[in-house]
Amino acid sequence: MMNSIELFAGVGGLATGLAEAGFTHDAVIEWDDVACETIRFNKQRGHPLVCDWRVIEGDVREMDYKSLGEIALVAGGPPCQPFSIGGKHKGREDNRDMLPVAVDIVRQTRPRAFVFENVKGLTRAKYETYLDYVLLRLSYPEIMRKDDENVNEHLDRLEQHKTDGSIEGLSYNVIFRVLNAADYGVPQHRHRVFIVGFRNDVGADWHFPRPTHTEDALLYDQWVTGEYWERHEVPRGDRPAIPKRKLRAIEKLKSGIAEFMGKPWQTVRDAIGDLPDPRECDIEYLNHEYNDGARIYPGHTGSPLDKPSKALKAGVHGVPGGENMLRRVDGSVRYFTVREAARIQTFPDDYAFVGAWSRSMRGLGNAVPVKLASIIGQSIAQRLAGDQLRRTAA
Numbered sequence: 001m002m003n004s005i006e007l008f009a010g011v012g013g014l015a016t017g018l019a020e021a022g023f024t025h026d027a028v029i030e031w032d033d034v035a036c037e038t039i040r041f042n043k044q045r046g047h048p049l050v051c052d053w054r055v056i057e058g059d060v061r062e063m064d065y066k067s068l069g070e071i072a073l074v075a076g077g078p079p080c081q082p083f084s085i086g087g088k089h090k091g092r093e094d095n096r097d098m099l100p101v102a103v104d105i106v107r108q109t110r111p112r113a114f115v116f117e118n119v120k121g122l123t124r125a126k127y128e129t130y131l132d133y134v135l136l137r138l139s140y141p142e143i144m145r146k147d148d149e150n151v152n153e154h155l156d157r158l159e160q161h162k163t164d165g166s167i168e169g170l171s172y173n174v175i176f177r178v179l180n181a182a183d184y185g186v187p188q189h190r191h192r193v194f195i196v197g198f199r200n201d202v203g204a205d206w207h208f209p210r211p212t213h214t215e216d217a218l219l220y221d222q223w224v225t226g227e228y229w230e231r232h233e234v235p236r237g238d239r240p241a242i243p244k245r246k247l248r249a250i251e252k253l254k255s256g257i258a259e260f261m262g263k264p265w266q267t268v269r270d271a272i273g274d275l276p277d278p279r280e281c282d283i284e285y286l287n288h289e290y291n292d293g294a295r296i297y298p299g300h301t302g303s304p305l306d307k308p309s310k311a312l313k314a315g316v317h318g319v320p321g322g323e324n325m326l327r328r329v330d331g332s333v334r335y336f337t338v339r340e341a342a343r344i345q346t347f348p349d350d351y352a353f354v355g356a357w358s359r360s361m362r363g364l365g366n367a368v369p370v371k372l373a374s375i376i377g378q379s380i381a382q383r384l385a386g387d388q389l390r391r392t393a394a
Contacts, residue, residue, distance in 0.1 A: 002384055005029070005068060005109065007060045007076030007102060011038045011353065011363035012050065013345060014075055014117060017373020019049040022381050023075075026068050029056045034355040035363050041354050049348070061101055065108045072384055074114040077368060078102050099134050106197075107141035110170055112387070113198045113380055114138070117368050120178050120191040129155070135174050136162065138197055142170045172197035173204065179372065182308040183211035186369040187266035188344050190311045194376060202387045209379045211262065216253060218264035222306070223250045228264070232273055240306060240329050268326065269305050271343040278337050286349065287338035291357045294325045294335045302327030309344050312336075314365035324361055338364070346371035 004023040006015040009030040019025065030036050036057040042050045056063065060076075078098035099118070106114055122131055133151065136158040137143075143161055145154040174197040181190040198204035221228040223246075229239055242250065278290035296302065302325035303309035312324055324341065325333045336344070338353050338360045346369045353360040 002072040002381060003070075004073035004075055004111075005065075005071055005105075007074065007105060008078055008098065009035070009039065010077065010366050011035045011360075012042075012351075013347070013367030013370050014077055014115075014373045015039075015053070016049050016347065016351070017368065017370040017375075018073070018075055018377040020370070020374040021377030023073055023377060025053050026071070027056055027063070028053045029058065029060050029063060031057065031059055032363075033057065034359045038352070038354050038360075038363065041352055045352065047348075047351060049351075060098070060105065063105075065105060068109065071109045071111040072113065073380065074102075074106055074109055074111040075116070076102060077117040077366070100137070103134070103137045103141050104144075106138060106172075107144070107170065111199070112202050112384055113196070113204070114172070115197075115376060115380060116195045118193050118195070120193055122193050123176075123178055131176075133158070135176065135195070138195065139172050139174045140169070141172070167200070171200045173200060175206075175208075177208050179208065180211075181369045181372045182215075182265050183213055184209070184372050184375050185213050185263065185266055186308070186344075186346055186371050187268060187271035188309045188311060188369065190369060190372075192368070196376070196380065198383070202384070203390070204383045204387065206379070206383045209375050213265050214260065214262045215265055216249065217261040218267070218307075219246055219250055220253045220261060221264045224253050228267075228306075232269055238329060240304075265308050267306050268303055268309050268344065271309075272326075272336075272340045275337075275340060275343070285339055287342065287353050287360065288340070289337060289357070291335045291337065294333045296325075296327075296333055300325070302333045305329060312341055312344060312361070312365045314362045324365070336361075341365075345369050 002023050003026050004018060006018070006025050006028045009015050009028045010032070012028070015025055015028055028039065030039070036055055039050060039053065039055050043053060043055065078101065102116055121127070133155045136155065140158060140161055143158055174195065176193055176195040178191055178193050181188050181192070194208070196206070196208070198206060218228070223242055275285065275288060278288055281288060304327050306329075324336050326336055326340070327333050338357060339349075341361060341364045342351065342353065345364050345367050348370070353363065
């Protein structure tokens with residue numbers, strides 16, 4: 001059994017995926033009351049993935065981590081607004097930047113490994129130096145910034161420590177990569193950066209899991225064999241037109257020119273096709289209530305039914321907008337229900353969400369897709385288990 005702590009847990013996407021991967025959470029910490037209420041509600045209902053979680057509503061900076069003992073994994077999604085494309089772009093000058101806090105918690109807990117998730121915007125050119133700084137701080141968390149030291153001076157000292165080859169003190173092998181959730185079977189285009197580190201004494205030879213799903217395989221399924229439409233029982237007259245921008249790719253697939261196809265990207269229809277229209281539903285489905293008022297406006301045209309959805313978003317000031325809409329084949333739109341959004345984020349169907357539609361959608365828009373978290377978690381768990389076997393045999 002491998003124990004972990006979850007920081008900035010939100011509604012539990014990353015934590016749930018890691019639980020699926022075999023991690024046992026000693027503490028799940030989140031400051032938002034509705035997010036905590038959601039996790040507690042599932043805990044009270046006896047959900048098998050969360051029933052044993054110790055849920056702490058509060059600030060991660062005020063937690064006593066010394067009482068937790070040895071930790072296998074620290075995980076979390078530090079608030080991403082400072083680096084979000086849709087935010088104010090203040091980066092490290094934004095007081096909501098919790099990446100330094102995550103580094104300090106790694107220093108305090110000394111886990112065998114950690115995994116942190118953040119927005120793709122963190123990898124933009126304007127934040128390149130700051131990302132390097134964060135990676136070096138995570139690599140050498142005990143080399144703390146001094147009171148009279150600015151960021152650049154601290155960065156210089158961290159770089160010098162790395163280049164002089166010192167192996168003293170707590171250190172981690174750290175790598176990062178931007179992953180698209182659609183490439184791992186999540187029915188959503190969601191590009192996020194994942195930062196993973198293994199403590200140097202773990203001796204981990206690790207890489208990110210390789211993608212398993214591709215657009216080529218989806219195009220082949222839809223426009224070469226037609227099996228996609230047959231599987232969903234979509235008559236020819238109800239199918240969308242062949243996308244003009246994909247004609248050359250489709251012709252190549254018909255000619256057998258494809259190096260790696262894998263499994264098809266999962267689409268919105270794959271995710272929610274078996275759910276009834278919420279306006280006509282006379283059977284109770286968990287969190288599957290219709291929400292009126294959807295409309296198209298520039299930049300917010302909804303997610304096509306037969307592609308992976310656009311990235312679900314928390315929305316400006318916590319109010320999700322047109323990006324959280326379904327766009328049908330005929331061009332009409334409606335908002336996703338909470339259950340449909342949960343399907344797109346690959347939460348289990350028996351995982352409930354509490355609060356108003358806007359608050360639930362905000363939580364889902366901030367979440368890590370459960371399936372992607374599980375895939376990454378399984379890979380980390382396998383490597384930690386291998387290290388444990390090595391230690392036992394030594």
